[in-house]
Amino acid sequence: MASIHFPTDHEAKQTILEVGRRMYTKNFVAANDGNISCKVDHDIIWTTPTGVSKGFMSEDMLVKMRLDGTILSAGSLKPSSEVKMHIRVYKENPEVMGVTHAHPPICTSFAIAGIGLDRAIYPEALVNLGTVPCVHYETPGSQGIPDSIAPYCKDYNAVLLGNHGALSWGKSLIEAFYRLESMEHYAMVLMYTGNIIGKANVLSCEQVQELLDIRKSLGIHAGGVPPCAAKPTNLKDVVAPHSAIAAAAEVRKELKTYSPGEKACGCVASPVSENENGVSDIELITQAVLKRLKDM
Ligand SMILES: [Zn+2]
Missing domain, CATH: 3.40.225.10 (Class II aldolase/adducin N-terminal domain)
Known part of the structure; x- marks a missing residue:
């Protein structure tokens, strides 16, 4: 290290x-x-x-x-x-x-x-x-x-x-x-x-x-008091939703359809390769990403 x-x-x-x-x-x-x-x-x-x-x-x-x-x-x-x-x-x-x-x-x-x-x-x-x-x-x-x-x-x-x-x-x-x-x-x-x-x-x-x-x-005895809200509205963290790019990467990992291309050339295969059912990876990824975004 x-x-x-x-x-x-x-x-x-x-x-x-x-x-x-x-x-x-x-x-x-x-x-x-x-x-x-x-x-x-x-x-x-x-x-x-x-x-x-x-x-x-x-x-x-x-x-x-x-x-x-x-x-x-x-x-x-x-x-x-x-x-x-x-x-x-x-x-x-x-x-x-x-x-x-x-x-x-x-x-x-x-x-x-x-x-x-x-x-x-x-x-x-x-x-x-x-x-x-x-x-x-x-x-x-x-x-x-x-x-x-x-x-x-x-x-x-x-x-x-x-x-x-x-x-x-x-x-x-x-x-x-x-x-x-x-x-x-x-x-x-x-x-x-x-x-x-x-x-x-x-x-x-x-x-x-x-x-x-x-x-x-703190010893401050002056200053007035503004009106307040009956209930707090600030008790939730606000974090950006899981992005579409990250979702796509995850789905790609799960589908594992890139391995043949990776084995053959040591590089990342073209995203538009077809599996044995004739469905392109890109279609599968798109479907899975859309489903995931809908479920979010
Ligand atoms: Zn501060």
């Missing part, structure tokens, strides 16, 4: 500061929102502290910690409560070296509408990012968020957090940040091409009450 190249402490901290500045200047976060982390050893990360603007951080504010939650650096600031979701990504997918979380306005609007980013409209997004599921709502900072993203950490590069924001990861912190940029760009193109969203999952009264409790625990 190839050995992993970890950034040094200095490189990791400098990259976090730079990503923080870019996040802030690109309007991906407001005030003290968002968080960033970078892995420097198999179970050690540097991450951003709570209560600090990501646009104005210095190295001494950053926190070094183990993935079991042990704080290693001697700084006075605590890590964000949202570091739990970063840790979960690292645990679920050991290849990940960096994670970013922000509230980019267009991504966040899709997250509030409960709509994933999953239309095949633009090559760069498809190649570098893929589809982006929207996971169901959980209270920010709660254990519910890490649990909600866990199923997606290996097979996707990013998720929208229902009624909350965006989370991305990569094999370097810069890659994670580029994916965050790509997500917002993809969301913007989706919006311009006909998805002026016009839909919002308003938080339920119970969800609002949880947030009011958090507000109180």
Whole structure:
């Protein structure tokens, strides 16, 4: 197995500061929102502290910690409560070296509408990012968020957090940040091409009450309370349906009608070979795919 190249402490901290500045200047976060982390050893990360603007951080504010939650650096600031979701990504997918979380306005609007980013409209997004599921709502900072993203950490590069924001990861912190940029760009193109969203999952009264409790625990005693929905409408994950291409590949595997061609030339046979009943493979595949799509 190839050995992993970890950034040094200095490189990791400098990259976090730079990503923080870019996040802030690109309007991906407001005030003290968002968080960033970078892995420097198999179970050690540097991450951003709570209560600090990501646009104005210095190295001494950053926190070094183990993935079991042990704080290693001697700084006075605590890590964000949202570091739990970063840790979960690292645990679920050991290849990940960096994670970013922000509230980019267009991504966040899709997250509030409960709509994933999953239309095949633009090559760069498809190649570098893929589809982006929207996971169901959980209270920010709660254990519910890490649990909600866990199923997606290996097979996707990013998720929208229902009624909350965006989370991305990569094999370097810069890659994670580029994916965050790509997500917002993809969301913007989706919006311009006909998805002026016009839909919002308003938080339920119970969800609002949880947030009011958090507000109180932070010592904030002013601010008003908006009207809430009687029932939550944001409790389902939104994931792109099994695509027709993937369905076709699966059916092809099941039919196993390609083996003679493969044996003869070591290459993939023409899709229009006929079996002993005179039915072409392509017809069988088409029928099976159509049936599968109908059953979905
Ligand atoms: Zn957040």
